[in-house]
Amino acid sequence: MRESFVDAGGVRLRAVAQGEGPVVLMLHGFPGLAWSWRRQMRPLAEAGFKAVAIDSLGYGGSDRPLNARLYASDRINTYLKAALDHFEAESAFIVGQDFGAQYAWNFAVRSPGRVRGLVATIPYDYNMAGRGMLGAARTEPEGAPVLPEVASPNSLPTERFAAMAAHSFVHLHYFQQVGPGDRELGERPAEFLKRILWALSSKGDLFAVRNPAAPGAGYIDRLPPAPDLPWDWLSKEEFDACVAQFDHPDLERRFIGGMNSYRTADINWQIGRAYADADVTTPTLFIFGADDPTMNFFPDWEARMRKRVPGLKRIVAIKGAGHFAQQEQAEAFSAALIAFLKENA
Numbered sequence: 001m002r003e004s005f006v007d008a009g010g011v012r013l014r015a016v017a018q019g020e021g022p023v024v025l026m027l028h029g030f031p032g033l034a035w036s037w038r039r040q041m042r043p044l045a046e047a048g049f050k051a052v053a054i055d056s057l058g059y060g061g062s063d064r065p066l067n068a069r070l071y072a073s074d075r076i077n078t079y080l081k082a083a084l085d086h087f088e089a090e091s092a093f094i095v096g097q098d099f100g101a102q103y104a105w106n107f108a109v110r111s112p113g114r115v116r117g118l119v120a121t122i123p124y125d126y127n128m129a130g131r132g133m134l135g136a137a138r139t140e141p142e143g144a145p146v147l148p149e150v151a152s153p154n155s156l157p158t159e160r161f162a163a164m165a166a167h168s169f170v171h172l173h174y175f176q177q178v179g180p181g182d183r184e185l186g187e188r189p190a191e192f193l194k195r196i197l198w199a200l201s202s203k204g205d206l207f208a209v210r211n212p213a214a215p216g217a218g219y220i221d222r223l224p225p226a227p228d229l230p231w232d233w234l235s236k237e238e239f240d241a242c243v244a245q246f247d248h249p250d251l252e253r254r255f256i257g258g259m260n261s262y263r264t265a266d267i268n269w270q271i272g273r274a275y276a277d278a279d280v281t282t283p284t285l286f287i288f289g290a291d292d293p294t295m296n297f298f299p300d301w302e303a304r305m306r307k308r309v310p311g312l313k314r315i316v317a318i319k320g321a322g323h324f325a326q327q328e329q330a331e332a333f334s335a336a337l338i339a340f341l342k343e344n345a
Contacts, residue, residue: 026096040333
């Protein structure tokens with residue numbers, strides 16, 4: 001693999017590439033890295049594509065600014081254009097997981113001429129905690145109570161997070177305040193990564209965080225303990241390599257990419273109003289882990305997606321995979337991905 005750095009207009013993004021051919025730009029989520037796509041790089045290269053994965057802003061070898069505004073959706077769109085320019089690609093296939101799926105959906109709507117095909121693993125609408133594919137118009141009258149919903153056209157995300165947190169712990173709400181979450185995760189990076197990677201996997205229990213906990217408990221101690229490594233999809237050596245890439249002398253920057261992605265929810269929702277009624281016409285593959293717990297956040301996601309994504313070619317559920325389908329069931333994920341790319345190359 002070849003490493004390079006993308007000049008994205010005031011920030012630098014680390015990228016790795018392998019192979020030659022049409023560019024396939026892969027975008028990770030939280031927690032994630034370019035490393036998260038390690039099992040797709042060679043298969044894509046051998047299939048005749050240039051596989052490119054980046055450390056998103058705030059992660060790994062990319063810059064880690066504290067200013068949350070630099071992580072907003074309009075800036076991310078600019079960074080992705082810079083990445084394509086860096087690899088001399090007028091257009092590319094864009095593959096997104098978790099927050100990377102949010103970036104991919106947005107890019108397909110806001111820069112359609114630069115997207116040959118879209119692959120997403122999460123129906124985040126065009127923003128995490130966006131409008132649930134319901135469009136820009138309110139569905140309830142002004143002044144109606146804020147409902148504890150992840151996605152809605154009726155109220156700001158942070159208002160909804162607060163309503164959810166009135167009933168149980170919600171990390172979306174906890175991470176809004178600068179400081180506590182940053183320090184908690186930064187002080188115990190290996191323990192956080194081990195617990196969250198397991199909790200989001202097909203065998204984990206993400207929603208255990210809602211259970212009662214000791215007073216003052218943060219996020220890590222609410223996540224159930226994870227079994228010792230190796231797991232069937234992650235070796236101890238791979239895990240150690242992942243943890244090392246989150247390291248930073250300033251512990252509050254170790255997970256700043258994820259923290260600021262949550263903290264841009266309101267501004268992204270506001271920016272997104274202008275695009276909320278736009279359908280996705282780009283050829284699209286939706287591929288997800290059949291046991292991904294985060295899919296429970298999105299009721300009626302399939303019916304809404306089929307209505308709002310006329311470019312949808314296929315929905316593939318990967319058996320035995322949770323939130324990290326590209327790692328947990330790498331062969332099945334890569335096979336479905338490459339089949340779609342070849343059909344639309």
